[in-house]
Amino acid sequence: MPARRQAVAVAALGTLPLALTALTAAPAAAHGSMGDPVSRVSQCYAEGPESPKSAACKAAVAAGGTQALYDWNGIRIGDAGGRHRQLIPDGKLCSANNAEFKGLDLARDDWPATSVRSGSHTFKYRVTAPHKGTFKVYITKPGHNPAKPLAWGDLDLENPVATATDPAATGGFYTFSGSLPERSGKHLLYAVWQRSDSPEAFYSCSDVTFGGGASAGGGTAPAPTASAPTRKQIEDGTDKSTIENHGHGDHDARTSAEPVAAPNEPKAAGATANLAETGGDSSTTYVAIGGAAALALGSSALFLSARRRTVSGGRQGR
Known part of the structure; x- marks a missing residue:
């Protein structure tokens, strides 16, 4: 020849x-954290990684550094595959047993908290790389003491307050409905987002207060009011992040994904619009x-x- x-x-x-x-x-990786009620890591990021305002966020930075806050949307386990309790030991739920985020596991009753009421609640999960999967949100049991390390046994795992599979992503959030039970004082919501197109899962802790702010565990000091980071704050910090976020961060083409359009922004045509509207259809x-x-x-x-x-x-x- x-x-x-x-x-x-x-x-x-x-x-x-x-x-x-x-x-x-494989399709692109997904990333995010609870936006309402705002997660601990999102709250501390909103305060400013270099100069947080609340005592709890200052302590978190002192324990784990500022990078954890810039990586706010990356509390994850890549090969979780539903094995959350096997992979995350008691006392390390908020960090998902990731040393970078160990400051979020600090047991204290002054974490900034979102004021909530018993009954129906609309949950908003801030997403920077959408994908299909299932969300489960759990709440701590009556009598929870926020000044003690969070353990799996502290959560009412039999009765999640919200469950959603493939919710629509609009305005930069997955939005889904749930119902909060009767509680009083300070409690914690634990969110698990398990992807269905990958074994990867994401985790977040959100501090909430029912009826005023006195702790069900005996504390009396009201927690500062929590607030989620703005879109501008998120965009301003992406260059310092090691996590893929709107095309910034880890600079790994394998984990890039189209961002979800924010309010008043035109939707992308074709594939991107499909991605946002279906919750990450790959x-x-x-x-x-x-x-x-x-x-x-x-x-x-x-x-x-x-x-x-x-x-x-x-x-x-x-």
């Missing part, structure tokens, strides 16, 4: 493994990958067909 024909054959056949690899490529990604793979396979088939015709013609001319 002439050298030129050999080179073409190698190039054509070389596309086959690339095509197969493309067909099995079908568009697979269509694009599949198309590229199909082209590669088609090129290989055309070459092999042409090769057969050339060989056949050569034989007939003999």
Whole structure:
């Protein structure tokens, strides 16, 4: 076979493994944290990583540093696969057993808290890279003492206050409904977002107060009022983040994802709009990958067909 024909054959056949690899490529990673009631890490980020205002957030930075706050949307376990209790020990729920976020596990009764009431509640989960999955939000049991380390046994795991699968993502949030039980004083909400297209899961702790702020565990000091970071604050801190966030952060193309459009921002057309409206449908990604793979396979088939015709013609001319 002439050298030129050999080179073409190698190039054509070389596309086959690339095509197969493309067909099995994983979609982008997801990231986020509870926005309402605001999570501890989001609250401290909103106060300012370099100069937090509340005593609890100052203590969190002293324990774990400022990077944890810039990485507010990355409290995660990449291979969780639903094994939350097996992978996260008591006392480390808020950090998901990640040393970077250990300041969030500090047991104290003065974490900034969101004022809530028993009954229906609309939860908002701030998302920076949407994907399909299931949210479960748990609340601490009656008599919870916020001044003690949070353990799995402190949560009412049999009765989550909210469960949502593939909620729509709009305005930068997943929004879903739930119901808060009768409680008094300070409590904690623990949110678990388990992706369905990956074993990755995300976790967050949100401090709340029912009916005034006195602690059910005996404390009396009211917690500062919590507030979520603004979109501008999020954008201003992305260059210091090591977590993918609106195309910034870890600079890893494998974890990039289209951002969810904020209020008053036009929705992107086609694939991006589908991603935001369906909570991260990755079908568009697979269509694009599949198309590229199909082209590669088609090129290989055309070459092999042409090769057969050339060989056949050569034989007939003999």
